[in-house]
Amino acid sequence: MGGLARTGNICQTMRGMKPESPDSQLIALLERVAQADESALRELYGLTASKLYGVAVRVVGNRQWAEDVLQEAFLNIWKVAGTYQATLSPPLAWMGLLVRSRGLDFLRRRASDRADHVQALDDVIADTVAGDAPNPMDTTQASEQAWALHQCLSQLEHKQREAVSLAYLRDLSHSELAVQLRLPLGTVKTWIRRGLEQLRGCMARFA
Amino acid sequence: MNLHRHPALVDKLAASYALGTLRGGARRRFESLAREHASVRAAALIWQGRIASVAELQPEVAPSPAVWTRIENRLQAERQAQAMQAARSAPAPAAPAGRWWASLGLWRGAAAAGVFATVVALVGGVSLNSRLSGQVRELSARLSATPAIEYVAVLSDEKASASILVTFDPNTRKLMLKRVGDFREQPDKSLELWALPPGAPAKSLGVMSGDAVVQLTAADSDIRQSPALAITLEPKGGVPPGTPATGPVVFKGALIKTPE
DSSP, rough: TTTSSOOOOHHHHHHHHHHOOOOHHHHHHHHHHTTHHHHHEEEEEEEHHOOOEEEEOHHHHHHHHHHHHHHHHHHHHHHGGGGGGGOOOHHHHHHHHHEEEEEEHHHHHHHHHHHTOOOOOOHHHHHHHOOSSOOOOOOOOOOHHHHHHHHHHHTTOOOHHHHHHHHHHHHHHHHHHHHTTOOHHHHHHHHHHHHHHHHHHHHGGGG | OOOOHHHHHHHHHHHEEEETTOHHHHHHHHHHHHOOHHHHHHHHHHHHHHHHHHGGSSOOOOOHHHHHHHHHHHHHHHHHHHHHHHHHSOOOOOOHHHHHHHHHHHHHHHHHHHHHHHHHHHOOOOOOOOOHHHOOOOOHHHHHHOOOOEEEEEEEEETTTSEEEEETTTTTTTTEEEEEOEEEEEEEEEEEEEEOOOSSEEOOOOOOOOSSSSEEEHHHHHTTTTTTEEEEEETTTSSSSTTTOOOOOOEEEEEEEEOO
């Protein structure tokens, strides 16, 4: 993590604004969870549940489903915490991956349960389409890597940022994203392409 | 074209690969390229790490407090299920005879299974909470104290007016006999228990004392090979080892293997 560049204007800003990284605290908790320490799991939940629930809501687009996803994700964290060390990821990013993958499982199950599945215009998507209710990014507890991404995503237009985020969080193809966002396919492709180009240029400065 | 020689293009593909918008044949080609070339693989991993941080930037939303309660209940249920499994696979400890017979209703295959079902029902219940954990622990202890009875026999006299209940626990090799009814041998006589293997001479399993409950130790094979048991009336202390029965058969009955 110390390998991230400490030069450039953005990094100067980072140093000034970024709160103390809570990574080491989360890592220590994950190690205790790996030893089947339930009080550590509780502490970990207390520190990360709101953040991870936020992820779950964005992935499945429904608060009640997101609670099921959050529950399953934490039971999964309880089982696989021992594998965290091998990942080299920031702890919150790793937990976010588990939540996302539970959420995607949930959506797949739901889609296969209902052959006539039509994705309702969920709250998350409604915000995105409206576009003037900016969904603020939140850097609470963000790792340095996430902070860098935040800096770069901030330079995108709100809608582009949302399209990029949702493409990843919901594992959507261009055409699936177009259907969900109710936008022409060409528009979505352009947003994603430009968004990724800007990200590439910006993230290179942190490499 | 040697794609991996074009770092800017590789970087671009790696970014859409990590985002997930690189699909179909393009994705498969990128994946095989990444397997061949470490630099392509590195670009993919770097972008996967970067994109995964999207999850860290999502706005916080407080979940309902019920979520943690549900997680806690599930953990507790898992713990209990593990304890139950351990209790069931561990050899049953030898229980004091009096207490054991007092809980005859816990015979395996009938009531012991009932105890287990109760525990499972409690553990599986959605409303399981910490208040129940004491009960579950208690049931679990009862189950582990229940002998794993594999064979049961009711040995009756001709008129079925008196009988002897026999159970065998292969884990402890304990043969338990309980007198039911009022048969009492004379003071100078003893009751002797015999295994009756087909096509072979009866084999003595031991001599019963005058107590209401008698515990004998028997080899697993003697019990398994014996479809029936019998009790003869012998001189005090039984026949000398290795000699056949001398007295009349007073009780006999089939040995039944309990359902698993």
